[in-house]
Amino acid sequence: MDWTTLFQQFMNGFSLGSLYALLAIGYTLVYGILGLINFAHSDVFMLGTYFAFFMMGIFLLPWWLSVVIGVSLCALVGMTIERVAYRPLRSAPRISALITAVGVSFFIQNLGLITVGARPKGFPRPELMKNVYFIAGVRIQGVTFWVPLFSIAILLVLFYLVYRTKVGIAMRAVSKDMETTRLMGVNVDQVILYTFALGSALAGIGGALWACKYPQINPLMGTFPGWKAFTAAVVGGIGNVIGAMIGGFIIGLAEIMIVAFFPNLTGYRDAFVFALLIIFLLVKPSGVMGEALKEKV
Amino acid sequence: MKKLLVCVVMGFLVCFTGLVWGQDVVRIGANLEMTGAVAAYGQMIWEGVQLARELVPEVLGYKVELVLVDNKSDRVEAANATTRLIDKEKVVAIIGPAISGSMLAVGPICEEKQVPVISATATNPLVTQGKKFVFRACFLDPYQAKAAAAFARNELQAQTVAILSDIAQDYCVALGNFFKEAFIELGGSVVAEQYCRTGDQDFSAQLTTILNANPDLLYIPNYYTETALIVRQARDLGYEGKVLGADGIDVPELVDVGGEAVEGIYFTSHADTTKALTEIGQKYFDLYWEKYNKEPAVFGALGADAYLIIIDAIRRAGVLDPVKIAQAMEDTENLDVVAGTVTVTNGDVAKPVIVKRVEGGKYQFVKAVTVEE
Numbered sequence: 078m079d080w081t082t083l084f085q086q087f088m089n090g091f092s093l094g095s096l097y098a099l100l101a102i103g104y105t106l107v108y109g110i111l112g113l114i115n116f117a118h119s120d121v122f123m124l125g126t127y128f129a130f131f132m133m134g135i136f137l138l139p140w141w142l143s144v145v146i147g148v149s150l151c152a153l154v155g156m157t158i159e160r161v162a163y164r165p166l167r168s169a170p171r172i173s174a175l176i177t178a179v180g181v182s183f184f185i186q187n188l189g190l191i192t193v194g195a196r197p198k199g200f201p202r203p204e205l206m207k208n209v210y211f212i213a214g215v216r217i218q219g220v221t222f223w224v225p226l227f228s229i230a231i232l233l234v235l236f237y238l239v240y241r242t243k244v245g246i247a248m249r250a251v252s253k254d255m256e257t258t259r260l261m262g263v264n265v266d267q268v269i270l271y272t273f274a275l276g277s278a279l280a281g282i283g284g285a286l287w288a289c290k291y292p293q294i295n296p297l298m299g300t301f302p303g304w305k306a307f308t309a310a311v312v313g314g315i316g317n318v319i320g321a322m323i324g325g326f327i328i329g330l331a332e333i334m335i336v337a338f339f340p341n342l343t344g345y346r347d348a349f350v351f352a353l354l355i356i357f358l359l360v361k362p363s364g365v366m367g368e369a370l371k372e373k374v
Numbered sequence: 375m376k377k378l379l380v381c382v383v384m385g386f387l388v389c390f391t392g393l394v395w396g397q398d399v400v401r402i403g404a405n406l407e408m409t410g411a412v413a414a415y416g417q418m419i420w421e422g423v424q425l426a427r428e429l430v431p432e433v434l435g436y437k438v439e440l441v442l443v444d445n446k447s448d449r450v451e452a453a454n455a456t457t458r459l460i461d462k463e464k465v466v467a468i469i470g471p472a473i474s475g476s477m478l479a480v481g482p483i484c485e486e487k488q489v490p491v492i493s494a495t496a497t498n499p500l501v502t503q504g505k506k507f508v509f510r511a512c513f514l515d516p517y518q519a520k521a522a523a524a525f526a527r528n529e530l531q532a533q534t535v536a537i538l539s540d541i542a543q544d545y546c547v548a549l550g551n552f553f554k555e556a557f558i559e560l561g562g563s564v565v566a567e568q569y570c571r572t573g574d575q576d577f578s579a580q581l582t583t584i585l586n587a588n589p590d591l592l593y594i595p596n597y598y599t600e601t602a603l604i605v606r607q608a609r610d611l612g613y614e615g616k617v618l619g620a621d622g623i624d625v626p627e628l629v630d631v632g633g634e635a636v637e638g639i640y641f642t643s644h645a646d647t648t649k650a651l652t653e654i655g656q657k658y659f660d661l662y663w664e665k666y667n668k669e670p671a672v673f674g675a676l677g678a679d680a681y682l683i684i685i686d687a688i689r690r691a692g693v694l695d696p697v698k699i700a701q702a703m704e705d706t707e708n709l710d711v712v713a714g715t716v717t718v719t720n721g722d723v724a725k726p727v728i729v730k731r732v733e734g735g736k737y738q739f740v741k742a743v744t745v746e747e
Contacts, residue, residue, distance in 0.1 A: 089582060196417065197414075218610040293603055302575075333579045
């Protein structure tokens with residue numbers, strides 16, 4: 078394999094990884110605060126693509142506006158899920174919340190199957206994503222070029238929100254100790270609601286970018302990216318935002334490289350990712366970046 | 375007076391329900407992919423089966439009742455659906471799953487329970503091999519692949535080819551291997567062989583390797599979901615050569631999803647739906663246009679064929695006995711169905727392979743290819 082091919086493969090992995098990273102952060106944010114694995118996250122991701130798709134298809138809005146509206150709707154859906162499904166179970170055992178999360182996920186998927194049908198739809202791509210760029214003789218598609226850039230820009234905004242704003246400080250405080258934060262006069266429910274809005278908005282953006290790269294959408298499309306992103310969150314250290322990002326890149330690159338270097342193992346691509354998940358859970362459950370947890374899932 | 379009226383009404387109701395219940399029906403099962411990865415196949419076949427029933431609603435004086443079960447494009451679900459159709463719904467014959475993998479799971483159950491099953495589109499040779507109760511209404515993969523290879527060598531003048539097939543599907547793997555064999559036999563060479571799995575969305579790694587080998591032709595014997603994405607990503611990565619697909623992409627979704635990227639690609643198909651070859655075919659296409667106002671889908675036509683083969687067999691068997699019906703299906707000879715005239719031998723039917731090309735989002739007839747088996 079010559080170096081241009083290697084670089085091309087690296088870009089492929091980097092591009093895929095940045096999408097996993099966006100999605101993984103949604104899992105990590107919610108987990109960090111509630112200790113809940115929000116299985117409905119991958120379905121909010123799916124909804125994001127459909128919202129944008131219908132905005133473009135029915136209301137004929139420009140691409141960027143459709144995505145903005147889609148992302149806002151995702152945030153709204155995330156908040157609704159929190160309010161309706163998770164908040165009533167706040168003091169219930171963790172397993173109940175987990176089962177509810179799975180239930181919400183199935184509910185959204187099947188609602189999608191009934192309302193929009195199982196047949197996949199094509200997702201229109203903006204011109205920007207269709208362009209082709211050449212970097213040192215390597216051909217880079219618009220999507221491969223822009224998706225990671227957008228992702229990184231969004232991640233920077235997220236870091237600002239989490240580390241520099243009042244809401245962000247409150248979020249981190251809640252994740253450390255919910256009760257004490259409540260005693261300090263912070264409206265914990267509201268902070269949690271914000272967290273869900275933020276996580277779901279990221280899922281929406283991830284969805285729109287994913288659909289630009291893989292322009293085929295169906296109501297079950299969230300499942301696999303969701304699991305992979307969850308794996309990324311665990312590998313990176315669940316609860317840790319930077320870890321989730323690194324985890325995303327690790328998973329994306331690992332997936333591409335196994336296909337690139339061992340074409341005969343292509344069938345084990347997904348198995349490989351999930352084997353990684355199991356290994357991490359067994360050997361280093363706190364992940365690459367995570368602090369040692371006092372309790373485990 | 376009021377009482378009398380009530381009595382009369384009740385009387386009528388009893389008689390009426392008695393009539394409905396008393397009417398003799400023959401139940402035919404449909405075990406199809408209504409949701410899941412290849413939902414488009416199942417949905418189109420179901421459309422075709424229903425239209426065919428409108429054209430031929432009765433057999434031997436029995437009204438035909440269709441019982442649909444969704445197998446979710448999954449082989450385990452397909453097996454369960456079969457057991458349910460036979461044991462619980464008491465069907466006399468089944469229109470089986472569209473895809474070979476699921477048909478392979480369904481076959482042994484039908485053999486054991488002695489109820490005939492016919493797939494509209496399962497093309498893998500193993501589907502009917504050595505089985506008495508398993509049929510299909512389409513050609514086989516070795517035949518299709520041979521025709522594809524001949525077309526690639528003779529018409530497309532391809533010297534080198536790269537193959538990207540889906541290892542999770544019996545259909546795709548078999549087609550890829552048969553094509554490779556035939557293509558090499560015809561003097562071409564295979565410069566890259568790559569694999570993917572059903573449900574994959576990212577093919578950049580495989581395609582980068584393929585592009586590195588610089589083939590004249592890219593052969594993608596996969597289902598439409600993956601093929602649309604593969605071709606799109608191949609074009610994104612800068613592939614400008616020819617692409618050849620198989621009957622699995624002969625659905626409108628290919629263009630919906632693939633858009634301008636799939637423009638110009640060739641594929642092998644079961645039938646040309648722009649013109650009818652039989653009287654029943656003409657009726658079917660007319661009814662299809664009237665009902666849906668769009669080009670009839672090939673999968674629907676084959677679904678109708680499966681239905682018509684069953685009905686004809688029931689008529690010739692003369693009884694609602696699954697074993698006799700299966701025997702009659704095997705004896706089908708020169709039966710006019712929607713996609714042409716069929717004769718069944720060892721559960722299979724013989725037909726020419728039609729090559730089509732995507733032009734302006736429509737599928738244009740290119741050539742009918744027949745090769746020696």
